[in-house]
Amino acid sequence: MGYELEVRGxxxxxxxxxxxxxxEQAVLADRLGYEAVWMVEHHFTRGFSHxxxxxxxxxALSRVTERIRLGLGVVxxxxxxxxxxAERVATLDVLSGGRAEFGTGRGASPLEYQAFQRPFxxxxxxxxxxxxxVLRIWNADGEPVSAEHEYWSVPDxxxxxxxxxxxxxxVWVASTSLDGYLAAAxxxxxxxxxxxxxxxxxxxxxxxxxxxxxxxxxxxxxxxRVALMVPWHVAPTRDGAYERAADAILxxxxxxxxxxxxxxxxxxxxxxxxxxxxLAAGQSEEEAIETLRENHMxxxxxxxxxxxxxxxxxxxxxxxxxxQFQVGGLANSDVLDTIRLFAGEVAGL
Numbered sequence: 327m328g329y330e331l332e333v334r335g336x337x338x339x340x341x342x343x344x345x346x347x348x349x350e351q352a353v354l355a356d357r358l359g360y361e362a363v364w365m366v367e368h369h370f371t372r373g374f375s376h377x378x379x380x381x382x383x384x385x386a387l388s389r390v391t392e393r394i395r396l397g398l399g400v401v402x403x404x405x406x407x408x409x410x411x412a413e414r415v416a417t418l419d420v421l422s423g424g425r426a427e428f429g430t431g432r433g434a435s436p437l438e439y440q441a442f443q444r445p446f447x448x449x450x451x452x453x454x455x456x457x458x459x460v461l462r463i464w465n466a467d468g469e470p471v472s473a474e475h476e477y478w479s480v481p482d483x484x485x486x487x488x489x490x491x492x493x494x495x496x497v498w499v500a501s502t503s504l505d506g507y508l509a510a511a512x513x514x515x516x517x518x519x520x521x522x523x524x525x526x527x528x529x530x531x532x533x534x535x536x537x538x539x540x541x542x543x544x545x546x547x548x549x550x551r552v553a554l555m556v557p558w559h560v561a562p563t564r565d566g567a568y569e570r571a572a573d574a575i576l577x578x579x580x581x582x583x584x585x586x587x588x589x590x591x592x593x594x595x596x597x598x599x600x601x602x603x604x605l606a607a608g609q610s611e612e613e614a615i616e617t618l619r620e621n622h623m624x625x626x627x628x629x630x631x632x633x634x635x636x637x638x639x640x641x642x643x644x645x646x647x648x649x650q651f652q653v654g655g656l657a658n659s660d661v662l663d664t665i666r667l668f669a670g671e672v673a674g675l
Contacts, residue, residue, distance in 0.1 A: 332652075374582070567628060570660050
């Protein structure tokens with residue numbers, strides 16, 4: 327399952343309920359056999375996401391769950407000192423008994439880059455340098471590490487705690503572009519993506535290129551994982567799914583597309599994809615939902631429709647689905663229902 331932690335409403339009570347609902351949902355998912363729960367990191371996005379400290383939320387979940395893995399999806403590396411990243415992710419791994427998944431990314435929000443005083447035009451290099459240093463720290467296994475950078479320094483120090491997983495938690499890279507997929511493949515990292523901008527057919531083409539690039543760089547494509555994050559609601563009937571979730575999904579889509587589209591996302595193909603993701607703003611609710619469904623940018627369907635979508639993602643080369651059941655302020659009771667229905671009737675957990 328994946329969480330943006332959207333909040334519809336401005337009261338402190340509504341915000342607090344979103345966190346409590348997440349915990350209840352994750353505990354249920356742990357019991358039902360879901361593999362992982364992933365938390366994004368965003369800043370300054372009122373309503374859309376209140377997940378500014380995902381490691382703290384996952385640390386709380388580590389104490390009330392037993393087996394479900396805990397994914398940081400993702401740590402925005404350009405804004406963090408690599409020592410603090412290494413310490414906090416390792417601490418999560420210790421508290422959870424080795425269940426942390428280390429998702430990384432460079433972010434797409436100009437406001438975040440402005441607030442944290444980092445140049446967006448250097449975002450990929452900042453991400454690469456930071457990740458390399460975090461991995462050096464973990465691979466040093468407690469021995470001193472030195473590193474100098476324009477934005478940070480590691481002055482020959484030992485960094486603790488060490489992760490439970492050896493040498494470190496699995497590394498994932500988040501991207502919405504083919505260039506990002508290829509950068510992940512060059513280092514053999516697992517891939518985090520979404521269909522929100524391109525639709526599944528185009529993403530499937532990029533996944534195929536990612537796997538070819540893995541092989542060119544000496545990595546076994548079958549040993550690497552590809553996860554896509556998708557808003558998903560399943561109900562006993564298709565009309566029932568629409569009636570319960572359409573408004574919440576569109577509320578989410580209208581905010582998501584603008585916020586996750588990088589400022590440099592402008593070539594001809596990407597421009598068409600951006601328009602595709604923004605159709606919700608220019609169509610009726612019913613038309614927009616159908617467009618999003620057809621392109622597998624969302625799934626809002628009955629059990630049979632969800633099974634077909636599940637198979638389509640598998641055919642596209644996806645190894646992991648990160649299901650956004652809690653979107654757009656959807657009622658907690660409805661989310662719990664779809665968590666149970668998906669587990670029992672769609673995935674057969």
